[in-house]
Amino acid sequence: MMTRREEQRLERRAAIIEVAAQLFVEKGYGATSMSAVADALGGSKATLWKHFASKEELFAAFIEGRISLFREEVSQTLASTGNVRADLSKAVLHLLRRILSEPSLVLYRLVIGEGGRFPEIGRIFYERGPKANQDAFAMFIQARMSEGELRKGDAQEAAGMVIALCSGGLHQRALWQDSKPTKKEIEAEAEAVVDHFLRSYAAKAPK
Amino acid sequence: MMTRREEQRLERRAAIIEVAAQLFVEKGYGATSMSAVADALGGSKATLWKHFASKEELFAAFIEGRISLFREEVSQTLASTGNVRADLSKAVLHLLRRILSEPSLVLYRLVIGEGGRFPEIGRIFYERGPKANQDAFAMFIQARMSEGELRKGDAQEAAGMVIALCSGGLHQRALWQDSKPTKKEIEAEAEAVVDHFLRSYAAKAPK
DNA sequence: AGAAAAGCGTACTGGTTGGTACACTTTTTT
DNA sequence: AAAAAAGTGTACCAACCAGTACGCTTTTCT
Numbered sequence: 066m067m068t069r070r071e072e073q074r075l076e077r078r079a080a081i082i083e084v085a086a087q088l089f090v091e092k093g094y095g096a097t098s099m100s101a102v103a104d105a106l107g108g109s110k111a112t113l114w115k116h117f118a119s120k121e122e123l124f125a126a127f128i129e130g131r132i133s134l135f136r137e138e139v140s141q142t143l144a145s146t147g148n149v150r151a152d153l154s155k156a157v158l159h160l161l162r163r164i165l166s167e168p169s170l171v172l173y174r175l176v177i178g179e180g181g182r183f184p185e186i187g188r189i190f191y192e193r194g195p196k197a198n199q200d201a202f203a204m205f206i207q208a209r210m211s212e213g214e215l216r217k218g219d220a221q222e223a224a225g226m227v228i229a230l231c232s233g234g235l236h237q238r239a240l241w242q243d244s245k246p247t248k249k250e251i252e253a254e255a256e257a258v259v260d261h262f263l264r265s266y267a268a269k270a271p272k
Numbered sequence: 273m274m275t276r277r278e279e280q281r282l283e284r285r286a287a288i289i290e291v292a293a294q295l296f297v298e299k300g301y302g303a304t305s306m307s308a309v310a311d312a313l314g315g316s317k318a319t320l321w322k323h324f325a326s327k328e329e330l331f332a333a334f335i336e337g338r339i340s341l342f343r344e345e346v347s348q349t350l351a352s353t354g355n356v357r358a359d360l361s362k363a364v365l366h367l368l369r370r371i372l373s374e375p376s377l378v379l380y381r382l383v384i385g386e387g388g389r390f391p392e393i394g395r396i397f398y399e400r401g402p403k404a405n406q407d408a409f410a411m412f413i414q415a416r417m418s419e420g421e422l423r424k425g426d427a428q429e430a431a432g433m434v435i436a437l438c439s440g441g442l443h444q445r446a447l448w449q450d451s452k453p454t455k456k457e458i459e460a461e462a463e464a465v466v467d468h469f470l471r472s473y474a475a476k477a478p479k
Numbered sequence: 480a481g482a483a484a485a486g487c488g489t490a491c492t493g494g495t496t497g498g499t500a501c502a503c504t505t506t507t508t509t
Numbered sequence: 510a511a512a513a514a515a516g517t518g519t520a521c522c523a524a525c526c527a528g529t530a531c532g533c534t535t536t537t538c539t
Binding site for chain 2: 092093095173174176177178179180181182184187188190191195222225226228229230231232233234237238240241242243257260261264265
């Protein structure tokens, strides 16, 4: 059972992470000072070090929290309704919207940029992010292959193609410039991804 | 004509950039101090500020230098020998090897990571890097489309598919973890990229 | 030869940073 | 009621950093 003190301690800890998250996202790791976090928190610096032994530890906690936000959603959008193309279109569109969202882009930049300082975070992010998405698609594709609705082949590799197509186009452009893609561009890319995929993996050559 | 003084000044400037490049690559922008650059150079701090008005300016000069190293190579590898598949395989393999090389990965991380502080550098990098590659492929593809060796379509979009497939698979994995892909993995991915591309754009449906 | 430019070396400034110390108050547990 | 835990506020430290100032030597141009 959770004692009252432990509850409040966790609340305070969460508040610290939340306030730090805003600063990390806004200004990056290096430009965010612990004093600034304490000020934004309204509390004292001593409190910070009672919860996190160092700035690095606070950053790691923040990243882990963000990553867990991005889990689970994908597998939800991948249900089979009998129409493979429609199912894929829907899921791909969801995926594109998500990885092109500003919070997601900021997280990408942060993880890649500070990847040198925090090698483990990069690994965790990859496994729970892109890799998890690929696995979800692979499971869906595998099922359709078994049913004969897709040409049989390596489902994991096929899913890799989908992820690559999703993360190599608009996503790359958005990562470097801050040109936000329009909704139409996103929808067009989603269709193009599904088109390319089905050209490679449709059960029978489309007329 | 270049006077002797100007020559030596440029040499010294190049030496500074070279020495700074090593530190930037090793430790990142934030963790590289100007004093450290001066020490590694063997010279004095005053000299640094005679060449570069600020640390940011030095960093920008370093990045621009690196980017120009990565230009031009790609278009060289894209010649037509009459065999589309072979031509593409060769060029894709070259591209993959290059973007998966350690210097290239480090540059990626640096540009993305410090992208917030230097927004223009991200744009320049994109235009001279991924975008330039895409244009080179688009030109090749356009020519093959005209000759009837590839199904007619939007050459720029087709090239985008190649670039996306190249930068979405092993490259993503390499960016986050520091797992260096093996030569076999790279070759396999190159073949897979060409396979997928030709399935979408081959002039006639393969048997 | 003499002026000018470039570089060198060192010491310094003003500011910031991560992290600590300590005395104090509030809340919760026992 | 007393002990323990948590948080607060402030002052502080040692280290570091970008950038400056200045006097010195060496090289190059005219």
